[in-house]
Amino acid sequence: MASRPAPEAASLDSTADADLSAFREEVRSFLRERLPADLAYRPRMMMSLREDIVRWQRILAERGWGAPSWARDHGGAGWTTQQCLIFEEECVAAGTPTQDIVGQKLLGPVINQFGSAEQRAEHIAPILNGDRIWCQGFSEPEAGSDLASIRTRAERDGNVYIVNGHKALVSHAHQADWIFLLVRTHGDGHRHDGISLLLADLRSPGITVRPVPSLAGFHHLNEVILDNVRVPAGNRIGEENAGWAIARVLLDGEHAATADLPALRAYIWQLKELGGSEKVGGRLLIEQHAFAVRLARLEAELEAVAMMVARVAALEQAQDHGRAARALGSMLKLRSTDLQQRLTEFLVEALGDYGAVRGAFDNAGEDPFAPLPYFAKNIASEMFFRRGATIYGGSSEIQRVIIAKTLFNL
Numbered sequence: 001m002a003s004r005p006a007p008e009a010a011s012l013d014s015t016a017d018a019d020l021s022a023f024r025e026e027v028r029s030f031l032r033e034r035l036p037a038d039l040a041y042r043p044r045m046m047m048s049l050r051e052d053i054v055r056w057q058r059i060l061a062e063r064g065w066g067a068p069s070w071a072r073d074h075g076g077a078g079w080t081t082q083q084c085l086i087f088e089e090e091c092v093a094a095g096t097p098t099q100d101i102v103g104q105k106l107l108g109p110v111i112n113q114f115g116s117a118e119q120r121a122e123h124i125a126p127i128l129n130g131d132r133i134w135c136q137g138f139s140e141p142e143a144g145s146d147l148a149s150i151r152t153r154a155e156r157d158g159n160v161y162i163v164n165g166h167k168a169l170v171s172h173a174h175q176a177d178w179i180f181l182l183v184r185t186h187g188d189g190h191r192h193d194g195i196s197l198l199l200a201d202l203r204s205p206g207i208t209v210r211p212v213p214s215l216a217g218f219h220h221l222n223e224v225i226l227d228n229v230r231v232p233a234g235n236r237i238g239e240e241n242a243g244w245a246i247a248r249v250l251l252d253g254e255h256a257a258t259a260d261l262p263a264l265r266a267y268i269w270q271l272k273e274l275g276g277s278e279k280v281g282g283r284l285l286i287e288q289h290a291f292a293v294r295l296a297r298l299e300a301e302l303e304a305v306a307m308m309v310a311r312v313a314a315l316e317q318a319q320d321h322g323r324a325a326r327a328l329g330s331m332l333k334l335r336s337t338d339l340q341q342r343l344t345e346f347l348v349e350a351l352g353d354y355g356a357v358r359g360a361f362d363n364a365g366e367d368p369f370a371p372l373p374y375f376a377k378n379i380a381s382e383m384f385f386r387r388g389a390t391i392y393g394g395s396s397e398i399q400r401v402i403i404a405k406t407l408f409n410l
């Protein structure tokens with residue numbers, strides 16, 4: 001089995017700043033002490049398996065680190081952008097599970113900003129403690145890029161909404177407890193009006209979650225059917241018919257999440273690991289010019305993406321949702337997802353004959369990859385999964401449209 005990423009795999013230079021160096025040390029010693037060995041380097045595709053997320057989240061919450069990027073007033077760690085990035089780097093190096101990205105990075109900040117006191121009281125603690133895992137129910141069969149054409153209807157009946165519709169391609173709904181839904185609460189007027197944001201318990205009668213097969217070969221996608229689902233009106237975030245503006249803020253937060261910087265860093269580290277262990281024609285890959293140059297270029301691009309992540313995260317912490325911030329988020333989404341695809345393709349190529357084999361995601365059964373590093377067996381799945389990265393969170397074409405509109409007034 002290959003050695004784990006060396007501490008220097010974490011590349012944000014914190015050595016020049018004594019406080020950040022001390023912070024990095026604090027995180028490392030916490031991870032050494034508190035990350036259970038059987039929880040490290042477990043399979044993950046963007047998000048870890050539910051049981052891993054929950055176990056890890058409880059450990060983080062005990063330490064007061066349940067939500068690294070949230071302000072202290074909201075129950076977060078209150079860290080700066082740089083501290084959050086250091087934390088993520090060290091978590092990658094230590095092989096921790098992910099947190100619930102949807103609850104942490106998409107919904108939580110929106111509840112903190114737009115939710116009522118009752119909603120914050122009901123939903124924030126379970127996100128922090130890992131007691132409630134979330135999924136995002138925005139897209140529909142006829143409303144993906146053009147999200148404002150959603151047809152899922154929520155009709156008011158006293159204190160509840162009766163919701164009917166069909167949400168397509170909902171990541172991790174099968175391992176989530178709650179879903180946030182973009183629904184139509186009014187049929188007339190401009191189509192961006194008349195949309196509301198509702199929170200629904202996935203155990204509510206009338207909700208069916210069905211798996212959607214994907215190239216990646218493991219279950220991560222679902223469709224969610226809503227058939228006369230009764231959702232309390234108190235589960236609406238913000239005013240009725242004013243959900244579109246909130247959804248835009250939430251979608252801004254999705255750009256930094258889909259950048260998945262920890263995964264990008266892990267891919268580079270894995271390429272270095274293969275470069276230093278695999279041979280072609282009797283020579284190590286890393287000693288071969290074409291491999292070394294390609295790796296160096298990709299690593300330089302990774303550092304550029306890391307700088308964009310830091311800028312976007314700083315704008316988010318400042319709750320800046322202006323035009324420049326929106327364009328930067330779209331640029332980050334474009335560059336980072338393109339890089340995810342090129343890095344995973346490179347990894348598959350670097351694995352040679354093994355690159356074509358797809359391992360089992362659950363780590364069970366006989367391991368045909370035994371002579372290779374532990375990460376090898378999930379690489380092909382990872383590459384196929386990342387084909388969707390330029391689609392989910394808004395396709396690349398749509399990001400280009402946003403950049404053109406916001407920066408050039410086209």
Ligand SMILES: Cc1cc2nc3c(=O)[nH]c(=O)nc-3n(C[C@H](O)[C@H](O)[C@H](O)COP(=O)(O)OP(=O)(O)OC[C@H]3O[C@@H](n4cnc5c(N)ncnc54)[C@H](O)[C@@H]3O)c2cc1C
Pocket residue numbers: 135136137138139140141142143144145146168169170171172221388389391392393394395396397398401
């Ligand atoms: C792996 C994966 C996970 C997902 N997870 C979630 C989730 O958890 N929750 C959720 O709500 N949704 C999720 N989605 C759905 C995702 O947000 C949509 O697939 C995406 O917004 C694109 O919508 P669509 O699939 O309907 O494609 P369409 O909107 O039909 O687009 C088809 C093609 O046309 C292009 N196109 C469309 N409009 C324009 C335009 N104006 N200009 C130029 N080109 C255009 C698109 O770029 C695309 O190439 C997920 C998707 C994937 C692949």
